[in-house]
Amino acid sequence: MAVYTDVTTDDLTEFLNHYEIGELRSYKGIAEGVENSNFLLQTSAGSFILTLYEKRVAEKDLPFFLALMEHLAARGITCPQPVKNKKGGMLGKIAGRPAALVTFLDGLWIRRPNAGHCAAVGDALAGFIGGLLAQGMESFEAACAGVWIHAACGAAFGPGLISEDLPGLAPKVLADLLMAR
Numbered sequence: 001m002a003v004y005t006d007v008t009t010d011d012l013t014e015f016l017n018h019y020e021i022g023e024l025r026s027y028k029g030i031a032e033g034v035e036n037s038n039f040l041l042q043t044s045a046g047s048f049i050l051t052l053y054e055k056r057v058a059e060k061d062l063p064f065f066l067a068l069m070e071h072l073a074a075r076g077i078t079c080p081q082p083v084k085n086k087k088g089g090m091l092g093k094i095a096g097r098p099a100a101l102v103t104f105l106d107g108l109w110i111r112r113p114n115a116g117h118c119a120a121v122g123d124a125l126a127g128f129i130g131g132l133l134a135q136g137m138e139s140f141e142a143a144c145a146g147v148w149i150h151a152a153c154g155a156a157f158g159p160g161l162i163s164e165d166l167p168g169l170a171p172k173v174l175a176d177l178l179m180a181r
């Protein structure tokens with residue numbers, strides 16, 4: 001289960017007062033996931049995901065990943081957009097945890113991935129991460145960047161991406177990232 005820190009309605013309402021996303025209609029914990037507490041929020045303005053970052057994530061690393069989501073989305077990569085609060089910030093605190101609100105993406109996930117799915121993802125990620133490590137990137141950053149590059153390639157290609165498509169997509173995704181620096 002991916003709800004390690006519970007959120008009360010009062011705490012959530014207070015947190016959401018710092019955002020312009022309408023009135024809270026409902027919320028529920030999301031069971032999928034392994035590291036953070038995630039909630040699906042329904043407001044009068046739409047659906048959002050609230051993530052409470054648990055102890056395994058360093059708070060100082062969060063702005064990078066939120067900015068990366070914003071960067072990728074600005075370049076046409078389908079990914080959640082961080083929702084800025086009324087002061088322009090992307091991080092807040094709720095229930096003693098750093099928290100971020102992002103847009104909700106409709107879609108489906110493979111409910112029963114098989115060994116072939118896992119092997120293909122693992123092979124592609126290992127290639128990206130190994131390449132970044134070989135260039136001197138720290139292991140945590142390489143792992144995170146590898147996952148984002150893989151996801152960006154998937155978003156750029158769309159449904160049906162296979163590992164053989166990655167060599168043609170990765171250079172474009174990386175070039176777009178570097179151009180924005």
